[in-house]
């Protein structure tokens with residue numbers, strides 16, 4: 478026999494132990510949002526807030542129910558937020574002082590933190606409860622303007638949305654396609670999803686070898702989003718927890734609670750597709766984990782290892798809406814711009830001759846070649862940078878990389894062609 482659902486267990490307890498306490502009332506069990514269990518949100522309810530029938534919320538107290546345990550969660554600021562357990566919510570009628578009690582049972586039903594809540598209330602109180610629920614939801618969406626960037630799994634300072642679109646040197650067509658895609662989703666796309674009764678949730682992947690500018694693109698997109706007062710959620714795997722699904726859940730909860738369009742940035746998507754959490758991640762990508770922000774949520778993920786993202790993600794329609802391959806520098810004009818950018822005032826016409834050699838390398842490599850040459854130049858107190866120093870910096874960096882590659886020979890070759898890159 479299959480184990481009963483947690484929901485059924487709660488329902489059984491309510492029917493056998495709770496509603497018999499109210500023999501004169503017609504009681505109703507309802508599935509409710511976990512928002513109501515957040516201390517932060519309950520604490521924000523105005524004491525004058527009036528509900529249907531002139532009821533006001535007067536507080537909650539824990540009660541006993543063996544079907545649930547009491548566990549707290551906290552937000553990124555360390556405030557206690559959602560809690561599980563059994564609680565009695567008290568509402569008072571303003572004129573008569575009559576008290577209505579609503580039982581709320583909240584519980585996790587999986588060890589990765591998924592939660593359900595059920596309430597038991599008198600049928601006559603449903604309209605007042607609906608007002609209370611709407612107010613809690615409104616408060617939960619009201620994220621203050623100074624927290625437009627939410628960093629999950631890292632310090633707020635670890636993500637700086639300061640890159641200008643123009644600083645990124647990539648094929649103009651590719652840059653335009655990325656920005657067009659993002660803009661089109663938030664302007665026209667969200668309406669299309671809604672008309673089709675789909676959740677407005679779009680997912681893009683930026684894939685490329687290290688150092689091609691993926692993080693720069695994320696940062697520039699974040700800046701673009703912040704200029705429009707959107708919420709930006711940045712998921713980092715840099716802290717001790719690493720790439721865990723809990724972070725994705727927190728990010729989606731922040732997106733769902735936002736009253737504005739939301740950009741979620743997830744670096745190193747491949748790291749979240751490990752054995753244990755893959756199924757959960759697939760649910761997020763195909764939208765069965767709820768991301769219910771009507772204004773639209775755009776997920777921009779990055780990876781160095783598209784080969785680690787299996788076909789179930791890459792090829793199934795609807796999981797990743799679009800994959801952009803972020804390439805190494807492809808033409809000598811771009812290599813020249815990049816070199817000029819990183820040499821700064823030291824740049825001179827004679828350096829142009831070196832650009833063709835840099836084609837085929839990622840931006841980060843070219844930057845390092847420039848920095849290495851500039852350091853050498855400064856060390857020898859030279860005013861101009863001779864081509865020869867660039868050459869030397871290039872060779873020494875290349876030797877280092879080749880030596881490392883020899884060491885790490887097991888790393889499989891990236892096969893972007895297999896992902897359908899046209900050029």
Ligand SMILES: Nc1ncnc2c1ncn2[C@@H]1O[C@H](COP(=O)(O)OP(=O)(O)OP(=O)(O)O)[C@@H](O)[C@H]1O
Pocket residue numbers: 644645646647685686687688689690691692693694780781815839840841842844
């Ligand atoms: N396309 C580019 N245009 C200009 N500068 C670039 C570009 N790509 C890389 N750089 C330089 O290299 C640095 C590293 O790039 P970035 O962190 O964006 O690479 P990445 O693709 O995110 O790498 P990884 O895959 O290792 O995370 C940038 O801060 C920038 O200085």
Ligand SMILES: [Mg+2]
Pocket residue numbers: 691692693744779
């Ligand atoms: Mg990066």
